[in-house]
Amino acid sequence: MFTGIVEELGEVTAREVLADAERLTVRGALVTSDAAHGDSIAVNGVCLTVVDVLADGSFTADVMRETLDRSSLAAVGVGSKVNLERAAAVNSRLGGHIVQGHVDTVGEVISRTPSEHWEVVRIALPASVSRYVVEKGSITVDGVSLTVATLGTTDQGEYFEISLIPTTLAMTTLGGAQAGTPVNLEVDVIAKYVERLTRTDEGSGRQ
CATH class of the missing domain: 2.40.30.20 (Elongation Factor Tu (Ef-tu); domain 3)
Structure with missing residues (x-):
């Protein structure tokens, strides 16, 4: 983990x-x-x-x-x-969120918008995982634990945006990931477990 x-x-x-x-x-x-x-x-x-x-x-x-x-x-x-x-040690602080290192899909950087103190990066959100991503929720992009700032849709499909602080820009590959760069995406595993547990059990009537 x-x-x-x-x-x-x-x-x-x-x-x-x-x-x-x-x-x-x-x-x-x-x-x-x-x-x-x-x-x-x-x-x-x-x-x-x-x-x-x-x-x-x-x-x-x-x-x-x-x-x-x-x-x-x-x-x-x-x-x-x-x-x-x-890998996280048992006695370490959980500074980000639970990350398995099991990539769900590959997204693509769409655009970057610089600001005075941070930079907003927009990333295409594949339909296969979009249901697991929520505003203010966690997502892992190329191994970096980030908070989803915004979700949206264009004619090309869904996207999410993240805000990168100077430390993240300087110390990770996301600082140089320009439009068109593929990035590994791992959604919050808790969302997948919740979906599984709440799915109707076909033939039994149970949820």
Whole structure:
């Protein structure tokens, strides 16, 4: 489990194509400072398992084909900056919200509107997850726990907006995500559980 509070802006240093997967090498001195084989590290919001920890402050992780197909990691290349977060410790503060590192879908940055103290970013909201997103609720964008400021609809479909403070702009990949950039989206898992629990049980009349 993660909290969506990015600890470090890392960099992809190598990418190896395997038979049905790819192996990424990611440099991140902070997240590897206490990492070991088998640990979990979120890379742009995708929970990956550490294969090896290298002496230069990098780690390797295998990314399965399904993950590549369902996330924006397929578009990450050598030199790309990525958001990194270690799995939450039992005694840590939950600064964001409950994040599983299981990407639900990929959205796309539509526009950016600068302001004096923050920047409003509009992101396309795929219909497959729109019912789980509410104003003032939580959503994870490329591993960053954010609050939905606004929901809306255009001729092109639904969207949501987030307001990014200077710290988020400076310390995560969202600071440079221009219009057209794909971003990993994970909705609040609690909303999915509530939907499941309140769904009518067909044939029994129970709810």
